[in-house]
Amino acid sequence: xxxxxxxxxxxxxxxxxxxxxxxxSAVALELLSKVPLLHVRSPLSPTDALVVWQLRLPEVxxxxxxxxxxxxxxxxxxxxxxxxxADPYLLGVASGAGLGATVAIVSGSGTSSPFSLLPAAxxxxxxxxxxxxxxxxxxxxxxxxxSLLLAGVAVAAFFTAAQTFLQxxxxxxxxxxxxxxxxxxxxxxxxxxxxxxxxxxCLSCGTLLAGRRLLDTMSLGEEEAASVGLSVRxxxxxxxxxATLGTAGAVAVSGLIGFVGIIVPHAVRLxxxxxxxxxxxxxxxxxxxxxxxxxxxxxxxxxxQVLPLGVVTAFLGAPFFLVVLRRSQRVG
Amino acid sequence: xxxxxxxxxxxxxxxxxxxxxxLTVPAAATAATPRAYDGPGPRSDSLxxxxxxxxxxxxxxxxxxxxxxxxxSATQMLYVIGAGKQVVGVDRYSTWPPGxxxxxxxGGETDAEGYLRLHPDLVVMAYASGTVLKQxxxxxxxxLVLPPAADLAQIxxxxxxxxxxxxxxASARQAVATLRSYVAGEVRYAAGAGRGRSYFLELSPSYYTxxxxxxxxxxxxxxxxxxxxxxxxxxxxxxxxxxxFLLGANPTxxxxxxTVCCAVTPASFAHRPGFAALTAxxxxxxxxxxxxxxxxxxxxxxxxxxxxxxxxxxx
Amino acid sequence: xxxxxxxxxxxxxxxxxxxxxxxVGAGGWLALIGPNGAGKSTLLRxxxxxxxxxxxxxxxxxxxxxxxxxxxxxxAVAYVPQRSTLPPTMRVADYVLLGRFAHxxxxxxxxxxxxxxxxxxxxxxxxxxLTDRPLAxxxxxxxxxxxxxxxxxQQAPVLLLDEPTTSLDLGHSQLVLELTDELRHESGLTVxxxxxDLSLAAQYADELLLLHQGRAAARGxxxxxxxxxxxxxxxxxxxxxxDGASGxxxxxxxxxxxxxxxxxxxxxxxxx
Numbered sequence: 001x002x003x004x005x006x007x008x009x010x011x012x013x014x015x016x017x018x019x020x021x022x023x024x025s026a027v028a029l030e031l032l033s034k035v036p037l038l039h040v041r042s043p044l045s046p047t048d049a050l051v052v053w054q055l056r057l058p059e060v061x062x063x064x065x066x067x068x069x070x071x072x073x074x075x076x077x078x079x080x081x082x083x084x085x086a087d088p089y090l091l092g093v094a095s096g097a098g099l100g101a102t103v104a105i106v107s108g109s110g111t112s113s114p115f116s117l118l119p120a121a122x123x124x125x126x127x128x129x130x131x132x133x134x135x136x137x138x139x140x141x142x143x144x145x146x147s148l149l150l151a152g153v154a155v156a157a158f159f160t161a162a163q164t165f166l167q168x169x170x171x172x173x174x175x176x177x178x179x180x181x182x183x184x185x186x187x188x189x190x191x192x193x194x195x196x197x198x199x200x201x202c203l204s205c206g207t208l209l210a211g212r213r214l215l216d217t218m219s220l221g222e223e224e225a226a227s228v229g230l231s232v233r234x235x236x237x238x239x240x241x242x243a244t245l246g247t248a249g250a251v252a253v254s255g256l257i258g259f260v261g262i263i264v265p266h267a268v269r270l271x272x273x274x275x276x277x278x279x280x281x282x283x284x285x286x287x288x289x290x291x292x293x294x295x296x297x298x299x300x301x302x303x304x305q306v307l308p309l310g311v312v313t314a315f316l317g318a319p320f321f322l323v324v325l326r327r328s329q330r331v332g
Numbered sequence: 333x334x335x336x337x338x339x340x341x342x343x344x345x346x347x348x349x350x351x352x353x354x355l356t357v358p359a360a361a362t363a364a365t366p367r368a369y370d371g372p373g374p375r376s377d378s379l380x381x382x383x384x385x386x387x388x389x390x391x392x393x394x395x396x397x398x399x400x401x402x403x404x405s406a407t408q409m410l411y412v413i414g415a416g417k418q419v420v421g422v423d424r425y426s427t428w429p430p431g432x433x434x435x436x437x438x439g440g441e442t443d444a445e446g447y448l449r450l451h452p453d454l455v456v457m458a459y460a461s462g463t464v465l466k467q468x469x470x471x472x473x474x475x476l477v478l479p480p481a482a483d484l485a486q487i488x489x490x491x492x493x494x495x496x497x498x499x500x501x502a503s504a505r506q507a508v509a510t511l512r513s514y515v516a517g518e519v520r521y522a523a524g525a526g527r528g529r530s531y532f533l534e535l536s537p538s539y540y541t542x543x544x545x546x547x548x549x550x551x552x553x554x555x556x557x558x559x560x561x562x563x564x565x566x567x568x569x570x571x572x573x574x575x576x577f578l579l580g581a582n583p584t585x586x587x588x589x590x591t592v593c594c595a596v597t598p599a600s601f602a603h604r605p606g607f608a609a610l611t612a613x614x615x616x617x618x619x620x621x622x623x624x625x626x627x628x629x630x631x632x633x634x635x636x637x638x639x640x641x642x643x644x645x646x647x
Numbered sequence: 648x649x650x651x652x653x654x655x656x657x658x659x660x661x662x663x664x665x666x667x668x669x670x671v672g673a674g675g676w677l678a679l680i681g682p683n684g685a686g687k688s689t690l691l692r693x694x695x696x697x698x699x700x701x702x703x704x705x706x707x708x709x710x711x712x713x714x715x716x717x718x719x720x721x722x723a724v725a726y727v728p729q730r731s732t733l734p735p736t737m738r739v740a741d742y743v744l745l746g747r748f749a750h751x752x753x754x755x756x757x758x759x760x761x762x763x764x765x766x767x768x769x770x771x772x773x774x775x776x777l778t779d780r781p782l783a784x785x786x787x788x789x790x791x792x793x794x795x796x797x798x799x800x801q802q803a804p805v806l807l808l809d810e811p812t813t814s815l816d817l818g819h820s821q822l823v824l825e826l827t828d829e830l831r832h833e834s835g836l837t838v839x840x841x842x843x844d845l846s847l848a849a850q851y852a853d854e855l856l857l858l859h860q861g862r863a864a865a866r867g868x869x870x871x872x873x874x875x876x877x878x879x880x881x882x883x884x885x886x887x888x889x890d891g892a893s894g895x896x897x898x899x900x901x902x903x904x905x906x907x908x909x910x911x912x913x914x915x916x917x918x919x
Contacts, residue, residue, distance in 0.1 A: 020448055047472075169568055180440070189444075189467035223697055228721050229720065273736070274781075275738065299443065
């Protein structure tokens with residue numbers, strides 16, 4: 001309940017914050033004017049109304065979707081790997097998507113729309129990187145969490161190297177575009193980005209919400225989980241696929257936004273205890289609200305300049321992360 | 333387990349392909365947007381790009397009265413072609429002309445809402461993220477993107493383009509002719525002194541440079557100078573080379589366009605290991621220039637730069 | 648009813664079980680005894696479907712397929728391992744609920760039935776006051792009851808217990824075993840119990856199955872199996888079998904062979 005309120009307050013704040021000063025009541029009336037049968041007249045000019053409907057609202061919704069996906073995926077990864085430091089980028093999504101984005105920008109430079117292929121390329125890159133990690137992690141003893149993590153490190157290093165090589169080969173204007181993308185942003189124009197992410201966000205969050213009991217059961221370890229009827233390998237694959245699709249979709253439309261996947265689930269753990277039955281749904285709501293608020297900060301701190309969203313989340317996230325780390329050391 | 337891996341891979345690949353299809357559709361739609369405005373003269377496909385306003389008809393009103401220029405080069409062009417009175421804002425890097433209404437904007441914003449405070453009826457930019465372009469389109473603000481020119485012809489073309497977009501076509505043609513003859517005059521002054529000689533243009537101390545396939549390289553090439561970085565380009569107009577490469581290439585002239593950003597001076601350049609052996613160092617042909625000379629392609633900068641080069645070649 | 652025939656397990660190069668067959672009727676309690684390495688734990692793990700095996704395992708006439716340790720297996724057999732993984736921060740109620748995994752759909756929610764079953768078991772095993780405690784804060788006896796509750800929540804007709812009382816003192820051992828005994832009489836639960844303590848085995852189980860080197864060496868009531876001859880031959884132990892009120896009591900005799908000392912040392916001698 002508190003989490004839902006938090007999300008709505010965050011989204012409301014997002015809607016009334018921007019370089020153009022539109023009063024909260026005017027924005028509210030504008031929103032209500034689109035509700036049929038209410039016959040509310042909007043006080044906003046047509047351009048201001050466009051700003052609300054085509055810039056701010058989609059940005060707030062995109063921020064909420066990205067935040068929800070990252071937080072839920074982060075919680076899921078922490079559950080699967082029984083590791084509090086796991087984040088959604090653990091298995092190489094970020095580096096793969098980075099390479100995909102770089103390829104799209106580099107190969108599209110000079111054409112009329114170097115940006116339009118970026119989401120697709122980033123998504124495919126991210127998914128391929130995780131698939132590569134999964135294949136490479138298989139050793140003679142099967143696939144353990146440790147081998148998955150190590151393969152993830154190797155794949156990330158390889159994809160990052162390839163990305164750096166391409167960037168170095170195509171310096172100039174491309175660099176700035178890649179750089180901007182890497183730093184993360186949920187700035188959007190109209191609803192197309194939201195529509196791109198929506199199916200993956202629903203699939204990913206839906207699966208992880210429904211399967212949150214898998215995460216609790218997995219904490220029994222492979223053998224006891226099997227004895228209550230859960231194949232850890234199978235569940236791990238389900239969770240990783242779901243989290244990867246969501247994360248790759250989020251990365252594709254918003255670049256790399258660090259720390260949301262770590263700090264939100266941990267904050268929720270402190271609030272609501274260790275069971276994923278509660279962590280997953282609460283992470284969804286708080287993650288969405290947190291990213292919307294971070295975006296408000298990014299847009300307003302140095303307005304009209306917009307700070308990269310990844311910078312804001314890391315700036316808030318790093319100190320918080322250290323606190324969590326100290327706490328867990330004291331307890332452990 | 334193998335079966336599972338296989339299933340997983342098939343699923344992932346399938347989803348990835350499906351996603352690629354889905355994600356590409358809007359891209360195709362964007363690409364298919366009709367070009368609203370076709371400037372005079374031959375044009376490469378990449379230059380310039382306009383975003384249509386309502387109904388996708390015409391890029392800009394016949395004579396926009398509130399122009400926002402987020403490119404220092406475009407700002408110069410606007411004032412040179414006589415559209416200065418229509419300009420209501422320029423980015424913080426537009427240093428010429430001194431009286432232009434400077435704003436805090438960098439042109440690198442990721443969100444266009446702030447631009448609306450100036451109520452522009454034409455936005456001119458050099459780089460634009462896809463998001464900002466689409467936002468301006470959604471807000472019905474006509475936008476002209478004039479990316480860094482690759483040669484002198486593109487500079488002239490961009491000036492014509494701006495002339496047509498702002499209702500100053502005739503004076504733009506005039507300004508182009510003036511700039512052409514100015515450059516020709518400087519080349520005449522150098523009297524062929526550049527022919528057969530080579531140069532290196534340093535954009536950063538880590539040896540980023542520009543080949544002759546850039547506006548600044550084209551300005552040098554007008555004097556018959558050869559860019560030592562050309563073989564290192566491999567299709568990249570702004571490649572990174574190394575100290576060793578530079579020692580091997582041993583150019584006649586060195587231009588340092590990193591004096592502002594990175595405080596490089598001809599003296600500090602000469603002190604780099606082994607550089608005392610460079611012909612350019614021995615003959616005192618290492619010159620520091622303002623960084624903006626290599627990063628702006630407006631008519632004012634082109635005049636400054638060609639004058640500087642002419643006097644380097646024939647002191 | 649649990650019926651096992653020709654059960655074979657190879658662990659690497661070693662044959663851990665070389666064809667074991669037995670049956671236990673509904674509500675029956677069979678204790679698996681034998682020296683270390685005889686295959687008691689392996690047998691339980693094979694029945695639970697946790698190790699690859701050959702041979703037939705049937706529960707109530709239904710054959711459990713080898714290698715499919717899925718939800719169907721969990722509905723047929725519940726398993727309490729020698730050492731349970733207890734996620735330290737997990738609450739007791741959430742932990743017991745995990746036993747219901749096989750009862751709802753893979754991604755489905757917990758049902759009212761799940762919660763009712765769990766609540767009843769928590770009550771039954773005396774954990775009602777502890778439901779909100781993290782597992783790390785439980786005593787050994789409380790933790791073992793929580794594990795038992797989780798296994799019973801599976802509502803499987805067969806319960807496999809692997810040394811569930813090893814780390815418990817005598818009083819708590821008896822508590823857990825008495826509870827198991829009551830439950831099997833109430834609900835016709837079939838219990839298969841791997842145990843070191845021969846006297847405890849004699850007291851609680853209907854019958855004993857003596858395993859030796861992966862084979863069934865003897866089967867019968869405690870009086871039939873726990874003879875000093877058997878114990879000497881298969882355990883290498885010198886013992887005295889006394890006649891107690893509720894079954895034979897095994898008492899070690901000093902001056903046993905070196906083998907006897909060796910055989911008994913790791914688990915510790917456990918005369919009751």
